[in-house]
Amino acid sequence: MKEMRDLLRIQTSHRLKLADVGIFVTPAHEPLTEKEKSMLESFEATGRPLLVVCTFYKGEIHPSKEFLTHKRWVAVDNVTREGVGEVKKKLLELRHFLQPEPGILDGLVRENDFVLLVVPIDLAAPKGRLILPQVETIRELLDRDCGVMVVKERELKMFYDRLGMKPSLVITDSQVFHKVASDIPPDQPLTSFSILMARKKGDLIPFIQSLPRFRNMQSGSRILILEMCSHHRQPDDIGTVKIPRLFGQMIEPTVTFDWKKQLVHPEELTSYDGVIMCGGCMVSRRQYENTMDLIQSQGKPLLNYGLFFAWVNGLLPRAIEMFPEVYEVYQQLETVSF
Numbered sequence: 001m002k003e004m005r006d007l008l009r010i011q012t013s014h015r016l017k018l019a020d021v022g023i024f025v026t027p028a029h030e031p032l033t034e035k036e037k038s039m040l041e042s043f044e045a046t047g048r049p050l051l052v053v054c055t056f057y058k059g060e061i062h063p064s065k066e067f068l069t070h071k072r073w074v075a076v077d078n079v080t081r082e083g084v085g086e087v088k089k090k091l092l093e094l095r096h097f098l099q100p101e102p103g104i105l106d107g108l109v110r111e112n113d114f115v116l117l118v119v120p121i122d123l124a125a126p127k128g129r130l131i132l133p134q135v136e137t138i139r140e141l142l143d144r145d146c147g148v149m150v151v152k153e154r155e156l157k158m159f160y161d162r163l164g165m166k167p168s169l170v171i172t173d174s175q176v177f178h179k180v181a182s183d184i185p186p187d188q189p190l191t192s193f194s195i196l197m198a199r200k201k202g203d204l205i206p207f208i209q210s211l212p213r214f215r216n217m218q219s220g221s222r223i224l225i226l227e228m229c230s231h232h233r234q235p236d237d238i239g240t241v242k243i244p245r246l247f248g249q250m251i252e253p254t255v256t257f258d259w260k261k262q263l264v265h266p267e268e269l270t271s272y273d274g275v276i277m278c279g280g281c282m283v284s285r286r287q288y289e290n291t292m293d294l295i296q297s298q299g300k301p302l303l304n305y306g307l308f309f310a311w312v313n314g315l316l317p318r319a320i321e322m323f324p325e326v327y328e329v330y331q332q333l334e335t336v337s338f
Contacts, residue, residue, distance in 0.1 A: 016043050018287045020098045021051065021091070024068075028054035028075060032064040049097050051090050057083065101285045104133070104200045105140050108322055114147040114165055118156055118172035118180050132281045133193040137171060157183035169322070171196065174309035175238060181315055191319045194306025197279030201288035204326045210301035211311060212333060214274055219254045221273040223247070226260055226291070229282040243276060243308060250312045263291055266298050275302045 016022070022043045026036060043050060052073035054061055061069065074090055076083035109115060119134055130138075134150075141148040149167075151159050153176040160183065167188070172180040174192040181190060198204060217223075227239040244257045263269065275295050280288040295302045303311075310319035320326045 016046065017290055018284065019043070019046075019048065020286065021049050021094045022046075023051050023053060023091075025053045025055060026065065026068075028057040028061045028065065031062050049094050051087070051094065053087055099284070099286055102200055103140050104136050104196050105144065106200075108196075109141065109144055109146050109168060111145045112147070113144075113168040114149070115141055116160070116163075116167040116170045117148060117150045118153050118170065118176065119150055120153050120173050120176050122175075131193075133197045133279065136281075137193065137196070153179050153183075156180060160184055174306040175242060177309045177315055177319075178313045181313065181318075186318075189322055190315070191322060192306040192310065194279040194304060195310065195319060196306075197281050198288075198304040198306060199323065201280040201283070201285050202292050203289075204304070204307070204320065204323060205329050206292060206296060207302060207304045207307050208320070208326055208329050208333070210274070210303055211316075211330075213301035214251065214303060217252045217255055217273065219252060221252065221255045222271055223255055223257050224260060224269070224272045224275045225257055226263065226275055226277040228261055228278055228280055228287075228291075238305065239278070243305070246309075246312050263294050266294060269295065269298045269300055272300060275300055276305065276308055277302060278305050 016039070024036075024040060024043070026032070040050075050071060052068045052071050054065070054068065054073060054075045056078050057075035058077070061075075072090065074083055074086045076087065117134065117137060119130060129135075138148055138150070146168075149159070153172070156179075170180065170184060170188055170190045172190065172192050174194045177192060184190065195204070198207070225239045225243060240257075240259060244255075247255055247257075258272070260268070269275070277291065277295075280291075283291075292302065307316070307319070310316050317327055317330045320330060
């Protein structure tokens, strides 16, 4: 029972760190509990805005909670629903505290650019739909008044050779980096959806700085694969099959792998020598950055799926040349190529 309480406490603390705005809901007529007091103190320590909602309000509030009325607060009558509209109004007033995310193509394209997307339709692709990074990229290109062409990897060469103009950028699924690179000219700018998504959610530089440590991974090391979404794993799954297989073939065959969907506590990283994480398309920028910070605080090297595939396919620095600050960091490293 104690272990369960400790786990819940850790998970609650983790969630509090991820919130841009806090909503503290408490019954107006009951005394403040120690658990409520602890949660209030934890969230207020983050410095982020808090909205207090006192429910079951009948005109009075328990004396132990009177201090809450000096904060941003709303009283709600659960029977008449009086106050619900005020809660919505207060939340709208807090919207400017929400942490905005940059666009997936910020700084990469301009109006009237032509971009070619390579989208494999494999077992992992949702039936009748594209995955979120692909959809987001298409929409952003249209919003920026760009031209966009979408092809599968098998038809890429045929269509590319027929183009009347050179694309400003080719973006591919990381898993087909090698084939795509072999079917287009070497001077064609090329990157991947996963790299772009990781740049949107966090910072690519820590991944680049970790490359030498992955290149020198020792025999018997353990690596954590961190995939923060809940898709159904397929027979040739990227996180459980393709990355471990390529790592064994190209870097160190004795490395072992574990898999998680999230990191909550630093102790979870104790037994690992490195982390390879997804692009984070299903989590917020704050959650992605917090996860990166947690890994770095434990001194562990980390890589992104897309950068891993670019690296083992010999496509660095090509896949990051369009990011000057990232490219500069790569150039300063000792050799990490194959």
